[in-house]
Amino acid sequence: MERKVSKFGNSLGLTMTEALKQVGLDLGDTVRIDVRESEGEIVIKKIQKVALPAGISADFLDTLAEVMSEYDETLKGLKDR
Missing domain, CATH: 1.20.5 (Single alpha-helices involved in coiled-coils or other helix-helix interfaces)
Structure with a gap:
């Protein structure tokens, strides 16, 4: 999946509804975001309630x-x- 970074108000963001659905994320869920600068990666993980x-x-x-x-x-x- 390839996406372009877009501007949302004063912020930068991505749309990735299908990817979020595939991992079971929904509106209101909490995630953990790990930034791995040396690898150029951002990892998003769903926090289990x-x-x-x-x-x-x-x-x-x-x-x-x-x-x-x-x-x-x-x-x-x-x-x-």
Whole structure:
């Protein structure tokens, strides 16, 4: 599939509806975009939605991620003890 880069307002973009459908992407889905400058590649991956177990809120997971990020080195040190 070959496409030309187009201008959309102040942004550059591509239309690739068929390619998105082929990998199961739909309006509102979240993707991860990895830029590989040295290879001249952009990789788009669909993020899989995970259902949270009962009693676990999204706020809890956000707080947990913040704590893990803040204390990353400390947690790594504890792992090796």
